[in-house]
Amino acid sequence: MANSGKKKATIYDLSVLSGSSPSTVSAVLNGTWRKRRIKESTAELIRSLAETHQYTANRQARGLRSSRSGLVGLLLPVHDNRYFSSLAQTFEAHVRSKGQCPIVVSASRDPEEERKTAETLISYSIDELFICGATDPDGVHEVCEAAGLKHINIDLPGTKVPSVISDNFEGGRLLTEAIIRHFPTDRPLQPRDLYLFGGRNDHASHERIRGFRAVKKELLRDDPDECIQPTGYAANNARKAFDAFYSRHGKLPRGLFVNSSINFEGLLRFMAEHPHDNFTDLVVGCYDYDPFASFLPFPVIMIRQNVEGMIAKAFEVIEQPRAAPRIHLVEPELVPPRTALTGPLDALKDIDLPRGRP
Amino acid sequence: MANSGKKKATIYDLSVLSGSSPSTVSAVLNGTWRKRRIKESTAELIRSLAETHQYTANRQARGLRSSRSGLVGLLLPVHDNRYFSSLAQTFEAHVRSKGQCPIVVSASRDPEEERKTAETLISYSIDELFICGATDPDGVHEVCEAAGLKHINIDLPGTKVPSVISDNFEGGRLLTEAIIRHFPTDRPLQPRDLYLFGGRNDHASHERIRGFRAVKKELLRDDPDECIQPTGYAANNARKAFDAFYSRHGKLPRGLFVNSSINFEGLLRFMAEHPHDNFTDLVVGCYDYDPFASFLPFPVIMIRQNVEGMIAKAFEVIEQPRAAPRIHLVEPELVPPRTALTGPLDALKDIDLPRGRP
DNA sequence: AGTCTCTGCACCATCGATTGTGCAAACAAG
DNA sequence: CTTGTTTGCACAATCGATGGTGCAGAGACT
Structure with a gap:
């Protein structure tokens, strides 16, 4: 505790030490000193004082x-999911590279909490807010607008400011088609063999469902309503839906379109309860790539959203002064089963293989 | 833009509107007004003004x-990983329940960046800092100490302030034993069949390795040095190590202790390159539970660290005025293959099964 | 009426940095 | 030597909320 109790040094401390005024110190340390015609030597002195006093x-x-x-700020639905956590990771890198400080907060997909959280962030005078996967983006918009805060939507679109989202219709099409084509032609998928589970009453779900139905109609010639089960985003609700299907039909559908990896966890919970079924005739297509899910013992086809692309685009668009509230689509990517893709963590340096190879 | 350009209301605005002084307004709105003997009716008036002006x-x-x-603040190594993202999720819930605002930032396991990030957080006058998985906790401590900031270590211990970490020795023992016992007694594991990959020169890795070696010596009667491969925390370094082993031996070890799920992703990358090997005789034990990893086509035994327990304990300890810099161990949990556990997201409410069951 | 005690609030300094403005001293031009 | 320009910096207001202090006016009591 030698000098630890000391308060942090301020420009006033440095002004006394350097014999200059606080405004001079301030100017030197925030870079505006040339504009203020401060002498190089004065600046030098102050900088060195700042250094030694850890200002x-x-x-x-x-x-x-x-x-x-x-x-x-980045407003997320949840942290604990590879899609959102990679968004956070990527967002953070972008913000840090601009010399600012990221602040990532989740609001649990609850409109009320989304607005309150935005209010809180605003009270800290954040400079920009990236609204990601919000249930009520326009509600958050109201709050931001009232505070004059620049903001943009990601993942789920709003109608008041620009939105950068995945092309979920195309992604839904790609995924559905890949599921269907994964079955052998001698035992092709029937329309009632292919179900969609999970998702909600949001834009992404709608678009994916639209793509799903379009491809089913196109390739399977039929598209029964019962095959659409938007059971929300909770793992347990999805599990219950699988349970219900199973107890009615004695099996799962042969083809499953799972709307998010969190719903996929619901499928795992179902499977953990039915360890003696071997799901050999099952093909799963799932939104939001997860490397481990990709290697499960049945074919898992995934969609990876272009997180880096979306974040980059969002940073580009948010800088534009009065951008129209249009939707910017970013194409997602189809990931075949058993594929290990790299992610944001691969950009980080690690130790240099201390003895991986002798 | 009707009233949107308006700046936010301040206590001065409200003081004019209410005819009271700014300090009265302040006292009313921050709850100290009784202490200041403000009349109930005055408080009422100011509160209603604050309400209508969205103060x-x-x-x-x-x-x-x-x-x-x-x-x-919560200082993490990375976001994009189920262990750390569930820590973030849990941390956030705790902070929010105390009426404060969480700020989660990652520092990439880089000591320099850890210190800089802490400095940045300090410049925002954060009230407390939870240092999680830091490569150099004591370095961050210096910074915090100099600023008089309360802090605590999680996941990896420091020597200057209390630390709340998993019992990695016990976890390593549990996991190693479970791997060994998973093999049939008629084809038991030999000492050179069981390798440990991943991890680094940190406390957690040391302890896990210690547990690993202790159990090997105990159950397999030998513990060759070559079986310890602390290849760092990057997925690709782990992949290279598996490649190297494979090109030397033409196969993988029968038993693998993988030090973190990020290293496990390196194993997946290896497997994606060797799609025709079927890893039927492989048993993997891995630190940090991931629900999808648990269902891979070979037995995966995992350790789940008690995230909720650690966070709760950390909040408890950080409140103690002059707690000794001791290590608080939290027991982790062994998770058998094909197990779907619930996580922090299950605490959130979702829509009420709109039509999961007709 | 005079002194005391409350009640209910206003006043003002303060936190640390930013920024518009003013003004000496140094220097140049005539 | 005088006027004008540039250099180099100091001064002071400001952002919005907090909290110590002070002080009128109302009521109580003698």
Whole structure:
């Protein structure tokens, strides 16, 4: 505790030490000093003092004055999912590269919580907000708009500001077609063999379902309503739906379109309860690539959304002053079974194989 | 843009509207008004004005004055991993329940970046910092200590403040024993059949390796050094190590202890390159439960760390004024193959099965 | 009426950085 | 030597909320 109790150094401390005024110190340390015609030698002195005293600016003070904080927010539905966590990872890298500080918060897909969370972030004077997968993007928009906060939608679109989302119709088509074609031609899939589970009353689900139905009608010649089961985004609700189907038909459908990897976890829960069924005739197509899911013992075809592309596009669009509230589509990618793709973590450096190869 | 350009209301706006002074408004809105003997009716008036004008306090101003921000930080190695994302999810719930705002940031296991990130968080006057899985916890400690910031270590211990971590020795033992016992007694595992891959020169890896070796010596009577391959935390480094082993021996070890699910992704990458090998005699034990990994086509035994327990304990310990820098061990849990556990997301409400069961 | 005690609030300094403005001293031009 | 320009910086207001202090006016009591 030698000098640890000391408060952090301020520009006033440095101004006393350097014999200059606080405003001079401030200018030197925030880079505006040339504009203020501060002598090089004065700047040098102050910089070295700042160095030795470990000065760092108090961002609350700076933010209060400038009504900017350097914080950039990402509002997520949840953290605990590879799709959203890779979004967070990618978002963070982008924000850090701009010299700002990312602040990632989840709001559980609850419209009320989304708005409250946005309010909270606004009260910290965040500079921009990326609204990702919100259940009520326009509700969050109201809050942002009232505070004059730049914002943009990702993953699920709103109608008031631009949105960057996946082409879910095309993704749904791709995935459905891949499921159907994965079955041998001598035992082709029948329309009632292919079900869709999971998702909700949101834009992404609608589009995926639209793609699903379009391809079914096209390739299987029929598209019964009963095959669409938007059971929400909870794993357990999906599990219950699988249970219900199973107890009615004594088996699962041969082809499954699972609307999100969280729903897929519901399928796992179902399977854990039925360890003696071997699901040999099952093909699963699932939105949101997960490397482990891709290697499950039955064919799992996945869609990987272009996270890097979406984030990059969102950063590009949010900078445009008065961009029209249009939807920017980013194409997702079909991932065949047993595929191990690289992700945002591969960009990080690790130790250099200390003894991987002697 | 009707009233949207308006700046947010401040206590000064409300003071004019209500005819009281700013300090009265402040006291009413932050709850200290009884102490200041403000009349109930005055408070009522101000509260209703605040309501209709959608007043929310500027947290930077409040934070500047009180040198607290209401922000609680979590410093993670990475986001994109089920273990860390569930830590984030759980952490967030705890912080929110205390009426504060979580701020989750990753530092890529880079000591320099860990310190810089901590500095940044400190410049926002965060109230507490949870240092999770840091490569250099004591380095981060220095920074926190200098700023008088309460902090605690999670997942990887430091020596200066309390740490809440998993019992990795016991976990390593459990996992190793489970791998060995998973093989039939008529074709038991030989010492050189059981390798450990992944991990680094950190406390967790050391302890797991210690447990691994102890059990090998105990049950297999031998424990060759070559079976320990701490290839770091990157997926690709692990993949290279598997490649190297494979090109030397023409096969993988029958038993694999994989030090983290990210390393496990390296195994998947290896397998994607060797699609024609069928890994029927393979048993994998892996740290950090992932529901999809648990259902892979070969036996995968996993360890789930008690995330909720660790976070809860950390919040408990960090409140203690001058807690000794001891290590608090939390027991992890062995998860048999094909097990679907619930996680933090199951606590969230979802739609009520719109038509899961007609 | 005079003194005391409450009640109910207003005033003002403060947190640390930013930024528009002013003004000496140094220097140049005439 | 005088006027004008540039250099180099100091001053002071400001952002919005907080909290210590002070002080009128109402009521109580003698």
